Amino acid sequence: MTNNKIFASIITIGxxxxIGQTIDTNSAWMAQELNKxxxxxxxxxxxxxxxxxxxQALDEEAESSQIILITGGLGPTADDITKPLLCDYFGGKMIVNEQVYEHVKTIFLKLNRPLIERNLKQAEVPDTCEVLMNVRGTAPGMLFRKADRVFISMPGVPHEMKGIMKSSVLPLLQKEFQVPVILHRTLLTAGAGESFIAERIRSWEEALPSHIKLAYLPNYGMVRLRLTTSGIEKEALESDIDRLFLQLQELVKDILIVDTDTPLEKALGDLLIKKNKTLATAESCSGGYIAHLITAIPGSSVYFKGTVVAYAYDVKENLLGVQHETLEVKGAVSEETVTEMLKGLLxxxxxxxxxxxxxxxGPGGGTPDKPVGTVWVAVGSKEKIVAKRLQFRFDRIKNIELTAANAMLMMFQLIENETEK
Amino acid sequence: MTNNKIFASIITIGxxxxIGQTIDTNSAWMAQELNKxxxxxxxxxxxxxxxxxxxQALDEEAESSQIILITGGLGPTADDITKPLLCDYFGGKMIVNEQVYEHVKTIFLKLNRPLIERNLKQAEVPDTCEVLMNVRGTAPGMLFRKADRVFISMPGVPHEMKGIMKSSVLPLLQKEFQVPVILHRTLLTAGAGESFIAERIRSWEEALPSHIKLAYLPNYGMVRLRLTTSGIEKEALESDIDRLFLQLQELVKDILIVDTDTPLEKALGDLLIKKNKTLATAESCSGGYIAHLITAIPGSSVYFKGTVVAYAYDVKENLLGVQHETLEVKGAVSEETVTEMLKGLLxxxxxxxxxxxxxxxGPGGGTPDKPVGTVWVAVGSKEKIVAKRLQFRFDRIKNIELTAANAMLMMFQLIENETEK
Incomplete structure (x- = not known):
C-alpha cells in the first residue's frame, strides 16, 4: 500500500x-465517486x-482493502441470502430497526400498495450493524466494523445504492479516512491510432515522473489519453499534472478534439452553445441513437431542435422531402439520399x-456492392454539406454506435472549421 | 464443486x-456464452x-475455477503490462509468432496505415502459450496450461474478444470439458411488486425441488422471474424445468407480459409482427431513446416506420401539427399536447x-405543479388513444429509461387488449 492510498473493494452479489443477464453499471459509478x-x-x-x-469474498477483500462495499442481495424475496449471512459473519442476532420499520410502512402507504409481512422483514437488521437509511427504497444500508475494516452493504437497485452512497457512505468515508488526492486529466483525440500516438509522444512519455501514469483508451476509432497521479500534497500534484497535460495537448494538437473527459456528444453540445447554434438529426440507420446521446445531456434542449427517424421510405419522403426517384434510382443508402435527407431536415x-x-x-439487408456495415453520413448547414461513405464490419449494435460516433465527429469538425474562418 | 459443475472465473484488467471510466460489458457477454x-x-x-x-488474481482464481479467462491489458502501448507478466507467471521467454507477424502486417497493409516497430511487438508471445488467432485485430489470444487449469488471455476490445471466443475459446472448452447442462427459463411481469409476487407464489416456491432455483429480478417497475437448473441429464432437467415453468406462468397469468427472456422492445416488436401492424414514435422527453431501443433489434424495419423527436416547439408544430395554442395554453407537458403529437404522428x-x-x-425545468420527473405518455391508434401522467423521481438518464419502459409497456398492453377483442 504505497503512498498511503486508501483502498476499497467492491463486491457485487447476484x-x-x-449468467450475464445484468450488466454491472453500479461499480463504475461507485468507482468514480470513490475516486473523487x-x-x-x-x-x-x-x-x-x-x-x-x-x-470467501468478504474474507479476501478484507485482506486487500480497508473499505469493502457490498451491493445486491438485499431484496425481500427468498433468493436473497445476504442479510442472514452478514449477521453470521459479523456476529450478533437479527433485530427490528424501528426507524426502518416506520419508513417501510410510510412508503407502502404513499404508494397505496398492500403491506405484507415480507416487506416488514426489510426492517430486520443484524444488531451489530449501524443502519444507513435508504430514503429511496425499503432495504436499508448497513455498516459493519471488523478488525479496522469498514464493510458497507447496500441494495443493488442503482438509484437506491446511489442515494445511500451520497447521503451516508461518501461523507462518512471522507470523515473517517485521511484520504490522499487522486487527480486525472483526460483528453480525446481522433484520426490517429494508439500506436501512432505512442510513437509520436514516446520520448515525452518516457520522461514522465514516476508518480504520473499515462493510459491509452481507444474506442470508436478515437483514442482518449489519461494522466493520473495521487498523493498527499494536492497543490504540488496539481501543478505537476497540469504542466504535463499542457505539454501533452501541444504534442497531439492536430488530432485533439477536446481537452476534458467528456463524451463526444457533450463536446458537440458545448461547441454549439459556444457558437450559439442549433442542431437537428435525420436518422435512418442510427435509428434515433444520436438523438438519444445528445438529449441525455442535461440542458440539451437549448441547442437541440429535434430528429426525424426515417426508417420507412414514406417517412423519408413525407417528413424529409426525399425524392421518390432518388430512393428508387440511387437507393436509400447513397450519397444522394443522405444529402436530400439533410437538406429536408434543415x-x-x-x-x-x-x-x-x-x-x-445488419445482420440482414446487405448486397454485394453495399454489404452490411455500409453507411452514408452527411453533415452540414445550409451553406455547406459534407458527405462520406463509411464501412464497418461489426454487429448491429456496434455498427449503430460507430455510425453515431463518426457522424458526431464529422459534425464537430465541420462546425469548428467553418466557424474558425 | 457440487454436481460436477465446470467453473470459470473472469479477470478483467485495466x-x-x-476508476469507473469504462463500464464492463464484456463480462456479461462472456458469462452468457459460457452458460450456453x-x-x-x-x-x-x-x-x-x-x-x-x-x-494475485491469477493465483486466487485458479483456486476457485478450472477455467480462467483474462481480458484486457494487451494493447501495443506502454500502459499494458499483461503480456510480460503472463510470460513470467507461466515461465518461458518471449518469441515472435510468425503467423501473428504476417497477420499484423496484412492488417496494416489493408488499412493503409504506417506499420511501426511497436505494432510488430504484438506478434511477440510467451513460448509457453498456444496462440489463438485474432482475425479482428492485432493482439492475439493466448492459452496457457498450469496444474490442470486452463488460462486464456484475450484483448479487452469487445469485438476482438468476441471473435476469439467464438472461433477458438468456446469450441475448445466444449471439446475439453465434459460440461453439464445449464438451463434457464425466464418470464417478464408488469404491474405487481416483488414482494407481492413472492407472497402469491410462496407455497409453489417452497415446494420447488432442490436443483431448481428461482430468482426475482426487478427493473423499471417490472419483475423478471427466472428458473435455473443444471446437471448432467439434459432430458430429465428439461422436462422438470418446463413443467415448473408452465406452473409459474399459470400462477402469474394476469401480470405476465412475455414468457421468454426478451427485453420489452423485442416483445413489442414480436407482437407487431404477429399482428402484422406498424409502429412510429413522437418523442419529446425520451429524445429518441424509444426509437433507439426498437431499431437496435434486427429486423425492426419490418414494423417500425420512424420517429419525430420534437424537442423544440416549432418541430412539434411543423412536423407533428401540434396547435401553437395548445402549447401556449396547456404547455408542452400536458395530456392535450401528447395527444396532438400522437394524432399528428399517426x-x-x-x-x-x-x-x-x-x-x-431534469435536472432543470421543473415547476411546482409539474416537477422534474413529470411525464405524459399517449399510446394508441386512429381508433383509440390512451394517455397517462407518470411521475418519476430519479436522475435524467433513469427518468428517460423509465419513460421508455413505461411507454412501451402501455403500447404493448393496448395492442394486446385491442386485438384480443
Missing amino acids: DELL IGVWVKRRVAVGDTREDIW ATTSADYGIATSGIM | DELL IGVWVKRRVAVGDTREDIW ATTSADYGIATSGIM
Missing part, C-alpha cells in the same frame, strides 16, 4: 451478474447468491446544423 | 475499470494495471400504432 474523494478501488468482485462464495426544423445517416446495420 | 455451453461463471474480478494485483407516418412522450427529465 447470480444475474454471473481520494479512495482508490483496488478490486471489483462479482459473486453469485451462494453463501460460501460471499463469505428546411423543416430551421436548425443551423444537421446530421443525416443511412446505412445497413 | 485501471479504467477501477454449460460452464458456470463462479467469480468475476476486475483489477488494475498493477503487476502484483494481476498476479397521420404523417401512416403507422398503425404510435407512442408519444412529453415530460421534464
Whole structure:
C-alpha cells in the first residue's frame, strides 16, 4: 500500500451478474465517486447468491482493502441470502430497526400498495450493524466494523445504492479516512491510432515522473489519453499534472478534439452553445441513437431542435422531402439520399446544423456492392454539406454506435472549421 | 464443486475499470456464452494495471475455477503490462509468432496505415502459450496450461474478444470439458411488486425441488422471474424445468407480459409482427431513446416506420401539427399536447400504432405543479388513444429509461387488449 492510498473493494452479489443477464453499471459509478474523494478501488468482485462464495469474498477483500462495499442481495424475496449471512459473519442476532420499520410502512402507504409481512422483514437488521437509511427504497444500508475494516452493504437497485452512497457512505468515508488526492486529466483525440500516438509522444512519455501514469483508451476509432497521479500534497500534484497535460495537448494538437473527459456528444453540445447554434438529426440507420446521446445531456434542449427517424421510405419522403426517384434510382443508402435527407431536415426544423445517416446495420439487408456495415453520413448547414461513405464490419449494435460516433465527429469538425474562418 | 459443475472465473484488467471510466460489458457477454455451453461463471474480478494485483488474481482464481479467462491489458502501448507478466507467471521467454507477424502486417497493409516497430511487438508471445488467432485485430489470444487449469488471455476490445471466443475459446472448452447442462427459463411481469409476487407464489416456491432455483429480478417497475437448473441429464432437467415453468406462468397469468427472456422492445416488436401492424414514435422527453431501443433489434424495419423527436416547439408544430395554442395554453407537458403529437404522428407516418412522450427529465425545468420527473405518455391508434401522467423521481438518464419502459409497456398492453377483442 504505497503512498498511503486508501483502498476499497467492491463486491457485487447476484447470480444475474454471473449468467450475464445484468450488466454491472453500479461499480463504475461507485468507482468514480470513490475516486473523487481520494479512495482508490483496488478490486471489483462479482459473486453469485451462494453463501460460501460471499463469505470467501468478504474474507479476501478484507485482506486487500480497508473499505469493502457490498451491493445486491438485499431484496425481500427468498433468493436473497445476504442479510442472514452478514449477521453470521459479523456476529450478533437479527433485530427490528424501528426507524426502518416506520419508513417501510410510510412508503407502502404513499404508494397505496398492500403491506405484507415480507416487506416488514426489510426492517430486520443484524444488531451489530449501524443502519444507513435508504430514503429511496425499503432495504436499508448497513455498516459493519471488523478488525479496522469498514464493510458497507447496500441494495443493488442503482438509484437506491446511489442515494445511500451520497447521503451516508461518501461523507462518512471522507470523515473517517485521511484520504490522499487522486487527480486525472483526460483528453480525446481522433484520426490517429494508439500506436501512432505512442510513437509520436514516446520520448515525452518516457520522461514522465514516476508518480504520473499515462493510459491509452481507444474506442470508436478515437483514442482518449489519461494522466493520473495521487498523493498527499494536492497543490504540488496539481501543478505537476497540469504542466504535463499542457505539454501533452501541444504534442497531439492536430488530432485533439477536446481537452476534458467528456463524451463526444457533450463536446458537440458545448461547441454549439459556444457558437450559439442549433442542431437537428435525420436518422435512418442510427435509428434515433444520436438523438438519444445528445438529449441525455442535461440542458440539451437549448441547442437541440429535434430528429426525424426515417426508417420507412414514406417517412423519408413525407417528413424529409426525399425524392421518390432518388430512393428508387440511387437507393436509400447513397450519397444522394443522405444529402436530400439533410437538406429536408434543415428546411423543416430551421436548425443551423444537421446530421443525416443511412446505412445497413445488419445482420440482414446487405448486397454485394453495399454489404452490411455500409453507411452514408452527411453533415452540414445550409451553406455547406459534407458527405462520406463509411464501412464497418461489426454487429448491429456496434455498427449503430460507430455510425453515431463518426457522424458526431464529422459534425464537430465541420462546425469548428467553418466557424474558425 | 457440487454436481460436477465446470467453473470459470473472469479477470478483467485495466485501471479504467477501477476508476469507473469504462463500464464492463464484456463480462456479461462472456458469462452468457459460457452458460450456453454449460460452464458456470463462479467469480468475476476486475483489477488494475498493477503487476502484483494481476498476479494475485491469477493465483486466487485458479483456486476457485478450472477455467480462467483474462481480458484486457494487451494493447501495443506502454500502459499494458499483461503480456510480460503472463510470460513470467507461466515461465518461458518471449518469441515472435510468425503467423501473428504476417497477420499484423496484412492488417496494416489493408488499412493503409504506417506499420511501426511497436505494432510488430504484438506478434511477440510467451513460448509457453498456444496462440489463438485474432482475425479482428492485432493482439492475439493466448492459452496457457498450469496444474490442470486452463488460462486464456484475450484483448479487452469487445469485438476482438468476441471473435476469439467464438472461433477458438468456446469450441475448445466444449471439446475439453465434459460440461453439464445449464438451463434457464425466464418470464417478464408488469404491474405487481416483488414482494407481492413472492407472497402469491410462496407455497409453489417452497415446494420447488432442490436443483431448481428461482430468482426475482426487478427493473423499471417490472419483475423478471427466472428458473435455473443444471446437471448432467439434459432430458430429465428439461422436462422438470418446463413443467415448473408452465406452473409459474399459470400462477402469474394476469401480470405476465412475455414468457421468454426478451427485453420489452423485442416483445413489442414480436407482437407487431404477429399482428402484422406498424409502429412510429413522437418523442419529446425520451429524445429518441424509444426509437433507439426498437431499431437496435434486427429486423425492426419490418414494423417500425420512424420517429419525430420534437424537442423544440416549432418541430412539434411543423412536423407533428401540434396547435401553437395548445402549447401556449396547456404547455408542452400536458395530456392535450401528447395527444396532438400522437394524432399528428399517426397521420404523417401512416403507422398503425404510435407512442408519444412529453415530460421534464431534469435536472432543470421543473415547476411546482409539474416537477422534474413529470411525464405524459399517449399510446394508441386512429381508433383509440390512451394517455397517462407518470411521475418519476430519479436522475435524467433513469427518468428517460423509465419513460421508455413505461411507454412501451402501455403500447404493448393496448395492442394486446385491442386485438384480443
